Amino acid sequence: MSRRDELLTVPQVLSELGGVSRRTFYRWRELGRAPVCVQLPNLELRVWRSDLMAWLDSRREAV
Secondary structure (H helix, E strand, O other): OOOOOOEEEHHHHHHHOOOOOHHHHHHHHHHOOOOOOEEOOOOOEEEEHHHHHHHHHHOOOOO
């Protein structure tokens, strides 16, 4: 099943990540460990769902 790509707000991303705090998300950004973000002209951040999924896949541990 393929998901429709969409721009997610930071609160939506945090929810998708199981309730990660906003502070943690921005700390990850400072450290270069967050998913790729798009900055809108009003300075708000968005994340493409496909980028979030790729980022999560890249963090999967080998078993």
